[in-house]
Amino acid sequence: MNKKLTEKLAPGHSTCAGCGIPAIVRTVLGATEDPIIVASATGCLEVTTTIYPYTAWKVPFIHNAFENAAATMSGVEAAQKILLKKGKIKKKAKLVVFGGDGGTTDIGLQSLSGALERGHDFLYVCYDNGGYMNTGGQRSGATPYGADTETEPAGKESFGKVRQRKDLMEIINGHGLKYLAQASVGNLADLEKKARKALEIEGPTFLLVLQPCTQVWKYPTSQYVNVAKLAVETNFWPLYEIEDGKYKINYINENPKPIEEFLKTQGRFKHLFKNPDNQHVIGEIQRAVEENVARLVKKSQIS
Amino acid sequence: MEEGAIIKNDLKKAPKTGDWGYLKPEVDPAKCIGCETCVRFCPDACIEMKKRAAEEKEVSQENFREKELAHVDLEFCKGCGVCAEVCPVKAISMKK
Amino acid sequence: MLNKLYSKSKQEKHLVRALTGGAAAAEALRQIQPDVMAVYPITPQTPIIETFAKMKADGKVNAEIIQVESEHSAMSAVVGAQAAGARTVTATSSQGLALMHEILYIASGLRLPSLMYVSARALSAPINIHGEHGDVMAVRDSGWIQIFAQNAQEVYDLGFIGLKLAEETRFPVMVVMDGFQTSHTTERVELLPDDEIEDFVGVYQPQNFLLNLKNPVSFGPLALQDSYFDFRVDQQKDFLKTKNEFQRICRDFGREFQRHYDFFEEYETKDAKEVIVIMGSVAGTVKEVVDRLREKGKKVGVLAVTLFRPFDYQKIGEKLAHAKRIAVLDRAMSVGAYPPLYTEVVNGVYHATGRKIEVASYTYGLGGRDTFQKQIEKVFADLEKGNISDRVKYLK
Numbered sequence: 117m118n119k120k121l122t123e124k125l126a127p128g129h130s131t132c133a134g135c136g137i138p139a140i141v142r143t144v145l146g147a148t149e150d151p152i153i154v155a156s157a158t159g160c161l162e163v164t165t166t167i168y169p170y171t172a173w174k175v176p177f178i179h180n181a182f183e184n185a186a187a188t189m190s191g192v193e194a195a196q197k198i199l200l201k202k203g204k205i206k207k208k209a210k211l212v213v214f215g216g217d218g219g220t221t222d223i224g225l226q227s228l229s230g231a232l233e234r235g236h237d238f239l240y241v242c243y244d245n246g247g248y249m250n251t252g253g254q255r256s257g258a259t260p261y262g263a264d265t266e267t268e269p270a271g272k273e274s275f276g277k278v279r280q281r282k283d284l285m286e287i288i289n290g291h292g293l294k295y296l297a298q299a300s301v302g303n304l305a306d307l308e309k310k311a312r313k314a315l316e317i318e319g320p321t322f323l324l325v326l327q328p329c330t331q332v333w334k335y336p337t338s339q340y341v342n343v344a345k346l347a348v349e350t351n352f353w354p355l356y357e358i359e360d361g362k363y364k365i366n367y368i369n370e371n372p373k374p375i376e377e378f379l380k381t382q383g384r385f386k387h388l389f390k391n392p393d394n395q396h397v398i399g400e401i402q403r404a405v406e407e408n409v410a411r412l413v414k415k416s417q418i419s
Numbered sequence: 420m421e422e423g424a425i426i427k428n429d430l431k432k433a434p435k436t437g438d439w440g441y442l443k444p445e446v447d448p449a450k451c452i453g454c455e456t457c458v459r460f461c462p463d464a465c466i467e468m469k470k471r472a473a474e475e476k477e478v479s480q481e482n483f484r485e486k487e488l489a490h491v492d493l494e495f496c497k498g499c500g501v502c503a504e505v506c507p508v509k510a511i512s513m514k515k
Numbered sequence: 516m517l518n519k520l521y522s523k524s525k526q527e528k529h530l531v532r533a534l535t536g537g538a539a540a541a542e543a544l545r546q547i548q549p550d551v552m553a554v555y556p557i558t559p560q561t562p563i564i565e566t567f568a569k570m571k572a573d574g575k576v577n578a579e580i581i582q583v584e585s586e587h588s589a590m591s592a593v594v595g596a597q598a599a600g601a602r603t604v605t606a607t608s609s610q611g612l613a614l615m616h617e618i619l620y621i622a623s624g625l626r627l628p629s630l631m632y633v634s635a636r637a638l639s640a641p642i643n644i645h646g647e648h649g650d651v652m653a654v655r656d657s658g659w660i661q662i663f664a665q666n667a668q669e670v671y672d673l674g675f676i677g678l679k680l681a682e683e684t685r686f687p688v689m690v691v692m693d694g695f696q697t698s699h700t701t702e703r704v705e706l707l708p709d710d711e712i713e714d715f716v717g718v719y720q721p722q723n724f725l726l727n728l729k730n731p732v733s734f735g736p737l738a739l740q741d742s743y744f745d746f747r748v749d750q751q752k753d754f755l756k757t758k759n760e761f762q763r764i765c766r767d768f769g770r771e772f773q774r775h776y777d778f779f780e781e782y783e784t785k786d787a788k789e790v791i792v793i794m795g796s797v798a799g800t801v802k803e804v805v806d807r808l809r810e811k812g813k814k815v816g817v818l819a820v821t822l823f824r825p826f827d828y829q830k831i832g833e834k835l836a837h838a839k840r841i842a843v844l845d846r847a848m849s850v851g852a853y854p855p856l857y858t859e860v861v862n863g864v865y866h867a868t869g870r871k872i873e874v875a876s877y878t879y880g881l882g883g884r885d886t887f888q889k890q891i892e893k894v895f896a897d898l899e900k901g902n903i904s905d906r907v908k909y910l911k
Contacts, residue, residue, distance in 0.1 A: 117492050121464040127495035128433025131462060133440055134499030138462045151728045155595070166736035168424060170432040176725040178598050179735035180621055184591035187583060191551065191595025191603070192725055194579035198550045199601060202577065205726050227591065230584030304459050330499075338500030338513075341460050420742070420749050422685065423626030425723045425732050 122174075124152060129172040130164040134330045134337030136301040136344065137161050140243050143304050144212060144323070145175070147311035151209040153192060154178075157185035157219030160250045161243065176209070183223035186231035186240060189213045193236040210315050211238035217258035218248045221284050232291040232320045239314045242284065243301075243327040253332035257282040260352075261404065262397040263384045265332075270387035275394045280404060288322045289358050296322040297357040297366075302344025306355055306366060313357075326353045334383025343381050350378040351409050352401075356416070363415040372409075375402045433495070436463065440498020442513040444491050450510035451488040457502035457511065458489070465496045530706040536697035537562035539667040539704050540606065540632045540690075543674030545570050546712040547630070550601035550719075553581045553589040558644045559694040560608035560634040586611035590618035597627040598734050600724030602682075604629060608694060609636035612650045616657070619687075623658025624750065625734055628681035628688070630674065631659075635795070635846075636694035637882040645883020646694035648795065648847040651823075652855045658750060660688040660757055661824035663794040665780070667692075667702040672774055673821075675707075678716055679764050684757040685722070693796040693846075695883060707772055715771060758825050778827050780819040781834060783809060787816030788839040789898035792831075792860050794820045795846060797879065797886050804891040815895050826859050832867020835860070840898040842875045844910070853907065854878055875903045879910035886910055 117127055124145040131137055137160060145152055153176045156162040162179045165172040180188040189211055199205045215224055220242040228240060247265055248254040255265040261280045264270040268277050288296050295317050299307040307325060314321035328343040330336070335343055347353035350373045355366040376398060379385040388394045448471050458466045468487035489511065491502065503511040534542065540563045544552070554564035570576045581596075583589045589605050597603040607615060612633060622629060635651050637643040651661060662677050664670040670692045677688040692698050723732045738746055762777065769775040780798070783805050784790055791801050798819035808815045818834060835841055841864065845854030852858070857876040864872050877894060879886045890910045897903065 117495065118458060118461075118464040118467045121459070125464075126428055126430060126433070127463045127465065128430060128436060129463075130434060130436065133462075133497035134501055135462050136460075138464070139460055142464065143459065153599075153725050153728075162735075163737050166426075166733055167434070168736045168738040168742045169421075169426060169429075170434065171426050171428050171733035171736060172433070173733045174428045174731060176728065176731045177733040178595065178725060179733075180591055180594050181617060184588060184618065187588035187591035188595035190581055190583070190588070191553065191592035191597070191601075192599040193595075194551045194581050194592070195596040195599035195601035195603070196726055198577070198579040199599075199726060202550070205600070207728055209726070209728055226584060227588050230588055233584070234582060336500070337497075338504040341501060341505050420745050422749070422753070423624065423723075423734070424736055424738055424742075424746050425625070425734055426736055427730075427732055 121146070124175045125165065126172045126174055128170060130167060131160065132331055134340055135160070136327050136340040137243055139304060140241070140301050140307065140325050140327060141214060143308050144241055144311040147308050148210050148315045151175070151207060153209045153211050155180070155185050155189045155192065155213045157215035157224055158182035159216040159219050161214050161216070163250060182219055184227045185213045185215050185219060185224060186228040189238050190231045190234065190236045193238055213238055213240045215240070215242055216249070217242060217244040217246060218256045221257045221282050229291065232288065232293065235319050237318055237320070239311070239321045239323065241323045241325060243325050245327045245329040245332070246281065247332055249329045249332045258284065260401070262388055262401055264387055265384070275397045276387065285324055285358070293322055294319055295357070295359050298324045298353070298355060300326040300344045300348050300353055300355060301328070302341050302348060303355060310357065332384065335381050339381065346373070346378040346381060349373050350375050351405050352378050354409060354412055356412055363412060365412060365416045368409055368412065375405055435494070436497050437494045440496065442498045442500060442515060443493055443496060444500070444502050444511045445514050446489045446491060447510045447512070448488050450508050452508055452510070453486045453488050454507060456505050456507060460501050460505050462499060462501065463495045463497060465492050466490065466502060467492065532704050532706055533701050534667055534704045535562065535699050535701050536664070536667040536670045536692045537634065537699065538566055539671040540674060540692070541566035541570065542706065543671045544604055545576050546709055547604070547674065547678050547716055548576060549578050549604040551579045551581065551596040551603045553583050553592040553605045555583050555586050555589045555607070555611065557586070557608045557611040559636060559698045560606045560611070560632070562698065563606040563632055586614040587618065590615035590622065593629045594618060594622050594625065594627055597629045598625060598725050600721045600726045602719040604631065606632040608634040609638055609650045612654060613638060616654055619654050619657035619659055621735070622687045626685040628685050630678045630681055631687065631689045632674070633689050633691045634694040634698040635691050643882040646696050647881050647883065651689070651691050652847040652849070655824055655855060658686065658754060659824065660686050662688065662690045663821055663823055664690060664692045664697065665796055665798045665819060666697060667700070667704045670697060671704055671706070672768065672776065675712060675716055676764050676768050676776060680757065680761055682719055683764070684753070684760050686754060686757055691795070696796040711771070715768070755825050758822070758827055761822055776821055778820070778822045778830055779834060780821060782817045782819065784816035784818050784834065786814055788814045789895055790815070790835060790838045791817045791842050791844055791891070791894060792820065792856065793817060793844040794823060794856060797844070797846070800886060800888060801891050804888050804895065808892070808895060813895065813899070820856065828859070828863035828866050831860060831863035835864050835872065836868045838872060840873045840875070840901065840903060842877055842894050842898055844877045844879050844894070846880045848878060848881065873903045876907045877910050878907055884911070
């Protein structure tokens with residue numbers, strides 16, 4: 117067991133073999149020397165790290181429910197503030213919330229929005245695996261266009277998800293945060309840098325981290341890093357930051373690989389290649405990727 | 420039962436996830452360049468950088484370097500194969 | 516400013532004020548000095564949070580107020596703050612309480628001793644902002660201690676008893692007042708000095724809490740088939756024990772401040788043949804009717820329930836054992852079943868006495884409809900005549 121990496125999250129958790137979530141958690145929590153308190157929404161991370169009687173958390177941890185991790189942390193933050201003021205506690209801990217895309221973009225969006233608007237001092241990290249993986253792979257608002265999911269499956273009359281994913285970064289940015297960034301589990305050094313920056317800022321900060329899911333994206337357990345890297349190399353998942361409203365691109369591939377390179381690694385897009393009628397869907401995904409890149413480049417130039 | 424189901428980390432109570440997989444990584448100390456790429460990607464934090472033991476040194480004289488190389492602790496290793504996949508010099512192989 | 520008006524001398528110890536139930540609740544909260552309060556507006560609870568917010572603005576309370584964006588987040592933030600180690604309070608009503616529903620169970624399951632004032636109000640649809648107990652009854656199985664106040668004075672006193680009970684038993688407590696009838700009606704309230712309240716409620720000392728960085732604990736694990744059941748049984752056992760603690764704290768309060776509370780308030784019940792069982796503000800109306808009927812020689816009485824959860828079946832059965840006929844007045848509807856208080860009273864009477872006492876069920880005051888003395892007189896008349904059926908009657 118790696119001593120340094122397990123200082124805050126011990127092994128013995130039951131994440132699926134080859135799941136990248138623990139690497140995200142360890143990287144984010146490793147980005148500060150300060151004490152940390154963690155809150156988590158219901159989801160893969162929470163259920164796999166705290167199966168009674170074992171908890172893998174070596175830092176104070178709270179799981180409340182699915183949709184309220186941000187509100188829960190609002191309470192923790194308010195408590196810390198007043199108890200420090202009253203001299204009942206001495207040390208200030210950094211506060212980090214983890215939620216999946218279901219607990220963040222969908223059911224937890226209101227709670228997060230409220231907490232961001234109120235300006236609580238915490239870092240919210242959304243690990244985005246594009247669906248409800250803990251319940252077996254249903255569609256979420258973050259599921260990409262064209263993906264085959266349990267609740268919007270591909271079939272004779274369907275090519276999978278018909279809507280583009282929500283742009284969570286833009287939604288969060290609408291709250292006027294000092295810092296938010298998009299990162300990927302395939303680029304941990306970049307993630308660490310961003311987490312460090314976010315944790316140093318007072319007030320709410322946000323990280324959206326791509327987290328491929330071996331079970332539901334359907335690829336071999338050894339592949340999460342490769343899949344996450346391909347997402348970046350095809351510009352499906354550009355790495356960028358928004359600091360005080362200013363867009364800064366960390367990585368966009370100027371000579372991107374075609375989106376097929378990313379899609380074909382995963383069973384959830386298999387139907388796009390098998391059925392010639394679905395060719396246009398791949399084209400549409402490519403077009404959306406390019407449009408998004410152009411938009412980000414433009415924004416980074418303006419600001 | 421703990422009041423309110425409030426619990427503390429105790430590794431003794433952890434499920435032995437090392438029993439999950441049927442493949443286990445094996446590091447070839449002759450090939451490992453000590454780059455640490457595998458360390459952080461390992462989902463179960465099983466890999467630590469360690470100096471090789473003296474006896475290993477004899478086995479792989481030619482490639483021996485006086486630096487820390489990847490060492491996998493199999494207690495919690497689920498055998499996912501991520502380490503073998505990310506290794507830039509293919510020093511890790513998955514074995515039964 | 517209230518502080519300056521207090522006098523330490525025994526004679527002037529009690530400061531009499533004209534307060535609404537909502538203002539009395541806010542005053543109790545000020546004296547409790549919580550660390551954190553989560554607030555979200557809903558009629559008829561809003562005066563509580565507004566008054567508290569003004570107290571903070573005027574420097575009278577040293578608390579963090581979290582202006583949440585919903586009651587769901589209010590209860591979620593309460594859980595977070597209380598788990599972090601702060602004395603935490605909130606207030607709500609009706610739809611707000613319904614929106615909190617999911618998290619109420621979590622607050623209790625995690626054994627977090629928060630205090631919540633509830634201005635009980637009807638639930639939609641159709642929408643109605645007025646008093647009834649339907650909202651509180653809908654969460655009666657959530658593992659919150661439920662204490663019903665009859666008037667502003669009780670709202671004030673039971674806040675202290677409720678907080679102490681919560682913190683000593685590590686269960687959350689809701690103190691319930693009738694929306695509008697109590698929350699917005701100005702009544703005479705005897706306040707107590709700050710320092711004596713401070714002594715009575717004491718300092719909150721959490722056992723396990725997130726901000727204890729030296730002892731990191733995990734709140735809210737996943738308990739599977741091998742443990743969940745056992746946690747719930749433990750919760751039930753501990754919850755039932757809070758009855759005794761409630762009585763003990765009421766006795767302490769009575770000794771200290773000469774105002775006495777118990778599971779029930781018994782009014783002229785000792786030799787009563789016909790008894791009305793009720794909760795909340797309309798108990799006052801019933802007492803007046805009892806006084807009038809007693810003058811006419813009728814042996815009638817009223818038993819007003821203060822502690823609804825946990826419910827003491829044995830005690831209520833014993834108290835009612837001598838009665839010939841009983842009417843239970845519910846201010847809530849359990850659609851498709853007998854109303855909640857009626858069901859509990861029938862259970863209590865049957866188990867304690869083993870004999871079948873006739874118990875009639877009446878529903879009154881839904882959606883804030885007034886209940887008049889005439890209607891109460893009619894209930895007593897029905898009881899006297901034995902005009903009892905197994906049908907629920909409506910005091911419309």
